[in-house]
Amino acid sequence: MTDPFGRTISYLRVSVTDRCDLRCFYCMSEDMTFLPKADLLTLEELDRLCSAFVAKGVRKLRLTGGEPLVRRNVMSLVRSLSRHLPTGALRELTMTTNGTQLARFASELRDCGVRRINVSLDTLDEAKFRAITRWGELDKVLAGIEAARAAGLAVKINAVALKNLNEDEIPALIAWAHGKGMAVTLIEVMPMGEIGAGRLDQYVPLSLVRARLAKQFTLTDLDESTGGPARYVRVAETGGTLGFITPMTHNFCESCNRVRITCTGTLHTCLGQEDATDLRKPLRASEDNELLAAAIDRAIGTKPKGHDFIIDRPSVSRHMSVTGG
Numbered sequence: 001m002t003d004p005f006g007r008t009i010s011y012l013r014v015s016v017t018d019r020c021d022l023r024c025f026y027c028m029s030e031d032m033t034f035l036p037k038a039d040l041l042t043l044e045e046l047d048r049l050c051s052a053f054v055a056k057g058v059r060k061l062r063l064t065g066g067e068p069l070v071r072r073n074v075m076s077l078v079r080s081l082s083r084h085l086p087t088g089a090l091r092e093l094t095m096t097t098n099g100t101q102l103a104r105f106a107s108e109l110r111d112c113g114v115r116r117i118n119v120s121l122d123t124l125d126e127a128k129f130r131a132i133t134r135w136g137e138l139d140k141v142l143a144g145i146e147a148a149r150a151a152g153l154a155v156k157i158n159a160v161a162l163k164n165l166n167e168d169e170i171p172a173l174i175a176w177a178h179g180k181g182m183a184v185t186l187i188e189v190m191p192m193g194e195i196g197a198g199r200l201d202q203y204v205p206l207s208l209v210r211a212r213l214a215k216q217f218t219l220t221d222l223d224e225s226t227g228g229p230a231r232y233v234r235v236a237e238t239g240g241t242l243g244f245i246t247p248m249t250h251n252f253c254e255s256c257n258r259v260r261i262t263c264t265g266t267l268h269t270c271l272g273q274e275d276a277t278d279l280r281k282p283l284r285a286s287e288d289n290e291l292l293a294a295a296i297d298r299a300i301g302t303k304p305k306g307h308d309f310i311i312d313r314p315s316v317s318r319h320m321s322v323t324g325g
């Protein structure tokens, strides 16, 4: 799949549910309304949809959410999608999770061919963790991370940089993760969805965070890429890798290889634009994938050049939990 700007699409992110067991204040409001369960694609339909993308050249598949591990029976989807790994059709099957359910599922993920996962964790301070997630328990996430490491999964920690909240803690978070052999990626807050609060109170540009880190650590730019939007540096003092995802201060659209589908089968070819294509209809209209493949081609043919977020304006009405991170 190649879009009008010559970018090859090889990475699919799938939000398997918009529901989450946490309520991170920058992601959703406390009384978030979730989609009616009846609107969701079944796990079999999600498998068919993902497999159609694999047949069209997707090589990396990330399951996300909401919280992917709260979708009932989600491991049956992971297991069925893993059939594409030994054939080489799929190079990587991975997941982004908040880690709360990992103690239960880590071994099975590894058993299904998952080798690396991203765990979202913005703080190591229990009280701050509760304040950010509204009711989450840090211990559960830390136990989940340990379970994942014990199961042999490589864990990358994703942390959203939050003004006046975890800014001062970022060096400690990096030292902690790198001390355990885990890479870290920092993310800028994006103006996605109405959350009942101003984004300017949350946003801190990563250019500033990086400048501060550079006073304490020796950062060396790396060429390496994991197929995602992050730019990486090596931290000499810890020996670990640090990524920066900077949708606000530096957009990375020129190398975008990604599209996203929601749990209702809507395809979004850009995280930061309102473009949407319904794939549920063609999926359900016939048992073969001809209509579906045509709808996918049409959507890829209109993938926007890039996003243009403005921090104090909700640029996109969808919450991150709908499209998946």
Ligand code: SAM
Residues within 6 Å of the ligand: 020, 024, 026, 027, 064, 065, 066, 067, 068, 096, 097, 098, 118, 119, 120, 121, 158, 159, 160, 187, 188, 189, 190, 191, 192, 320, 321, 324, 325
């Ligand atoms: N529940 C899973 C998790 O926590 O990783 C997967 C979905 S969550 C929406 C994916 C990532 O998006 C998390 O790292 C979360 O912190 C991040 N996120 C949510 N809303 C965001 C926003 N408005 N700007 C930047 N990142 C956001």
